[in-house]
Amino acid sequence: MTGLYETWVRPLLFQLDPETAHEMALNALQSAADKSLMRSMLGGFCCPDPLPVQIGNLAFPNPVGLAAGMDKHAKALPMWPYMGFGFAEMGGVTLHPQPGNPQPRMFRALTQGGLINRMGFNNPGVHAMIQQLKYWRDADLWPSAPVGLNLGKSKITPLEEAPEEYGQLVETCWSWADFLVLNISSPNTPELRQLQGSNALDGVLRAVQQAATRAAASHPDSMAPSLWVKVDPDLSPQALDELLETCLDHNLFGIVATNTTTRRPRSTTHTEEEAVYRETGGLSGKPLRDRSTEVIQHIYRQCGKKLTIMGVGGIFSAKDAWEKVGAGASLLQIYSALVYKGPSLVKEVVDGLRHQLSLHGLASLNQAVGSQLPYLSV
Numbered sequence: 307m308t309g310l311y312e313t314w315v316r317p318l319l320f321q322l323d324p325e326t327a328h329e330m331a332l333n334a335l336q337s338a339a340d341k342s343l344m345r346s347m348l349g350g351f352c353c354p355d356p357l358p359v360q361i362g363n364l365a366f367p368n369p370v371g372l373a374a375g376m377d378k379h380a381k382a383l384p385m386w387p388y389m390g391f392g393f394a395e396m397g398g399v400t401l402h403p404q405p406g407n408p409q410p411r412m413f414r415a416l417t418q419g420g421l422i423n424r425m426g427f428n429n430p431g432v433h434a435m436i437q438q439l440k441y442w443r444d445a446d447l448w449p450s451a452p453v454g455l456n457l458g459k460s461k462i463t464p465l466e467e468a469p470e471e472y473g474q475l476v477e478t479c480w481s482w483a484d485f486l487v488l489n490i491s492s493p494n495t496p497e498l499r500q501l502q503g504s505n506a507l508d509g510v511l512r513a514v515q516q517a518a519t520r521a522a523a524s525h526p527d528s529m530a531p532s533l534w535v536k537v538d539p540d541l542s543p544q545a546l547d548e549l550l551e552t553c554l555d556h557n558l559f560g561i562v563a564t565n566t567t568t569r570r571p572r573s574t575t576h577t578e579e580e581a582v583y584r585e586t587g588g589l590s591g592k593p594l595r596d597r598s599t600e601v602i603q604h605i606y607r608q609c610g611k612k613l614t615i616m617g618v619g620g621i622f623s624a625k626d627a628w629e630k631v632g633a634g635a636s637l638l639q640i641y642s643a644l645v646y647k648g649p650s651l652v653k654e655v656v657d658g659l660r661h662q663l664s665l666h667g668l669a670s671l672n673q674a675v676g677s678q679l680p681y682l683s684v
């Protein structure tokens with residue numbers, strides 16, 4: 307089906323501006339969500355056989371999830387497992403609704419398989435998001451695979467009020483997700499990345515832990531979501547180490563590595579690409595792959611399994627996914643490659659991971675995490 311997508315669907319979608327194409331695809335998924343025939347047809351094409359992974363108290367049907375930003379409003383929540391994903395992260399969502407940056411704000415670096423975006427957390431705000439989630443839950447269309455929410459700071463909120471805002475978001479979203487990701491690494495909200503500094507992060511995590519305690523007390527029947535921090539790929543090793551230490555001090559569950567990069571590849575031979583690379587924003591996709599894997603490896607070297615790693619950045623194939631697992635990732639996420647390779651990619655990646663496990667004689671993915679085992683191409 308990748309061939310079908312690349313030959314027929316992608317050329318049509320790529321005639322459109324990236325955000326328009328994105329919205330069209332998302333609307334189509336949303337309108338199929340309450341039609342069981344559509345769901346099962348999609349599932350028949352896209353779903354891989356299970357590759358179960360147990361992380362904490364959560365069971366994932368497979369380790370490949372949808373990355374944040376694809377479904378910012380949870381419009382198509384029920385559909386992601388039918389696209390083959392083992393879990394899905396909705397959002398980024400902020401406390402206050404906000405329009406994001408002026409359009410155009412998303413660009414394709416076509417020949418290199420990259421995307422640049424400066425969306426700026428365009429989203430309807432957390433309360434509208436919860437209404438959408440409630441709609442799916444009431445309609446009995448809540449996915450059986452784990453669901454995460456990506457939480458960001460509103461643009462209008464001063465940096466010094468960020469801890470309180472993240473606390474409020476965590477409390478509001480507590481009973482609506484299996485995991486919550488504190489996004490302090492988007493390059494498109496001014497100053498946000500400063501929250502990765504250890505003093506600032508300490509303040510955020512303190513407020514979040516207090517909010518978590520309050521939320522757990524007022525929702526004694528719901529399972530506590532695990533808490534993660536999403537990091538940027540542009541941190542120095544020293545800054546990353548300080549961040550990790552702060553996360554460990556606060557008993558955080560895991561790290562999502564990584565968000566998009568503000569760096570650009572050194573040279574390109576395509577002038578069209580060079581023009582795209584001059585756009586302000588975060589770069590994702592293939593050009594991010596190796597840096598994101600380096601960051602995963604660094605985190606795993608420093609922390610081992612004390613922090614669980616969700617690896618994201620430039621996964622376009624089973625080989626890319628295997629390298630991230632070998633570097634230390636227990637779970638994986640995909641965004642850009644879905645745009646370039648279409649919905650059958652998840653199955654290709656999951657099947658490829660299962661094949662590597664069997665070639666290496668391993669019984670579970672967990673045994674491959676951090677193993678640095680080579681990708682065997684037989």
Ligand SMILES: Cc1cc2nc3c(=O)[nH]c(=O)nc-3n(C[C@H](O)[C@H](O)[C@H](O)COP(=O)(O)O)c2cc1C
Pocket residue numbers: 373374375376378397398399412421422423425427456489492536564565566590591592594618619620621639640641642643
């Ligand atoms: C258009 C777009 C919007 C994104 N929005 C978010 C977001 O709201 N929150 C977040 O944490 N990451 C966001 N991301 C980053 C992705 O979740 C992911 O970390 C990054 O794209 C690298 O993965 P990829 O190479 O598979 O795309 C966004 C990425 C893109 C391309």
